[in-house]
Amino acid sequence: MSVLHSRPAPISWRHELAATSKLAWPLVLTQLATIALSTVDVIMIGWLGPEELAAATLATSLIFPLTFFGIGLLAATAAMFSHEIGAIRLRGVRRTLRQGFWVAISLCMPCLVLLWNSESLMLLMGQDPWLAASAADYVRIAMWGLLPLMCFTVLRNLVTAHSRPRSSLIILVLAIGVNAMADYALIFGNFGAPALGLEGAALATLVVQCFMLLAQTLFVVTDRKFRRYNLFGRFWRPDWARYIEIMKIGIPIGLTVLAEAGLFAASAFMVGLFGPDQLAAHAVALQCTSVAFMVPLGVCQAATIRVGLAMGRGRILDALLAGRISTFVGVGFATLTALVFWFATEPIVGFYLRLDDPENATAIAFAVDFIRIAAVFQIVDAGQAVGAGNLRGLKDTTIPAILAFIGYWVLGFPAGAYLAFTYGLQGAGVWMGLAVGLTAACFALIMRFELLMHRTIRRAGATA
Structure with a gap:
């Protein structure tokens, strides 16, 4: 048949x-x-004024394409987790998680170097010097949240592959509240915090991304279903075949996402002129x-x-x-x-x-x-x-x-x-x-x- x-x-x-x-x-x-999360940032930065919002837009136009590429690349781990779970290969799940983290680390290292030099890049693209300097101050704080976000993505793919996305949804909802309070405190100087303006928004972003990673990690190490994997055992042991497999499956997905995210980022730089x-x-x-x-x-x-x-x-x-x-x-x-x-x-x-x-x-x-x-x-x-x-x-x-x-x-x-x-x-x-x-x-x-x-x-x- x-x-x-x-x-x-x-x-x-x-x-x-x-x-x-x-x-x-x-x-x-x-x-x-x-x-x-980003909507709250845009709203509160908008309260500072159009100039600050413009600077934040330049900053995120550098960060977001790299973020979207990483999330797209790491989407490969979701399919790999599913195969290992279906075949009941507990070690395979742990190894995929480990190499997912390795890929996240190796991806973020060159990104951090690029982002650290963001002011020079924006000046080369003809942006206003004040906007470029303000955006660079934002980037040099917010960029440190890139690795926590990538690692959170790997863990979220793990729980989703187990058909349990609710934990990630709950964490993200809580993160919205954390982000709103951190923005309100650090941008405007409320709750006894210093008024840091645009840099406060960047610091709030870093705080919330670390919170998301910590919360998702606590869930997988305390939940009975995930404890059996000993997920963080032998973390430093390489598995190059699996590392390459993640890259092979994930890079086309990441490039597809990057093509669109990069277009919108480039549009921001054009509009900035x-x-x-x-x-x-x-x-x-x-x-x-x-x-x-x-x-x-x-x-x-x-x-x-x-x-x-x-x-x-x-x-x-x-x-x-x-x-x-x-x-x-x-x-x-x-x-x-x-x-x-x-x-x-x-x-x-x-x-x-x-x-x-x-x-x-x-x-x-x-x-x-x-x-x-x-x-x-x-x-x-x-x-x-x-x-x-x-x-x-x-x-x-x-x-x-x-x-x-x-x-x-x-x-x-x-x-x-x-x-x-x-x-x-x-x-x-x-x-x-x-x-x-x-x-x-x-x-x-x-x-x-x-x-x-x-x-x-x-x-x-x-x-x-």
Whole structure:
């Protein structure tokens, strides 16, 4: 019997929609909790003023691409944990965790060197000297949280592979409160703390990332299910084959994430050339789109699991349905957020910049324009995210990384630069370029999934 016909008929779309939604919602909540950390930072730094918000945007535009690349690379440990758990290889789980930490350490070392020289890098890119110096002060504190965050990611992948993501969600929710209190204390000098301004926000970020790692570590060393692994035993013993395996699986995923994160980081540096007001507006619009993107990102993770499960069981038609349903869910939500962005723009901006402050008027006007452009590309941004998740379910990561790079950097970045500088649209042109890149990636990734699935169906039918 062929693989195609291993099931009498594909499952119904209602069943798949229910299964995808059930799997996606805790993942979505986890992603929303993650982005809430940076949202609190943006809101409180925005209270300091547009200049400080602009400097923080430059700083995070250096840190975030490195962070996203590391998280993407370490996503390989989730699949490796799952294989070891399924085969009941306790030592394999411990070795994967150990090498995940090794990869995190080896990744962070060159990143710290790069970030330490952030002021020189920003000046080379033509940024305002005051903004570059203020951003560098932020980076040189916040960068030390990169390693704790990477190690937390490895531990979170471990508990998720055991189908127990709730602990990570609880930790992230607690971290939001810790971050808010630390920001309020260290930025403005409350609770007896010194008023450190922008540097206080960076210190609060470092504190919360260390808290997350400590809390997740305490959970895995005290929980009965994880104690049996002796997870931190023989930590210094190398396992180079496993280390290389993490790199081999994870680098294409990391590069895919980096291609998009790098595009948004480069857009911040381009917008920064047009002054602090436009850069502050960019920060507001970027944070809004980032929050909205967390839902499609959670659906993306669910899509990887649903498509992968169906393919592992040899149910090709079910895998095709799972991919299409996931795309429908992600794009459907993005359509709703696009409508909110378009019709409630000024109230949204008011969360970040005080609408009654005359000094904010210019930044607010730019933010309104940028968010309305972002509303237009919400749909394709969701489509490319879920499209990438569907392909990961097929273990297809290298070609999607290339397609994403072409969409973002060969099409999107040059389009943004042309519209901003040659056509004179400045920051609005940069955001239009983002729309071009995301649209290209969306159609390329969705079409690749459809082509691969139909090719698999034809091959299965030929062997029937």
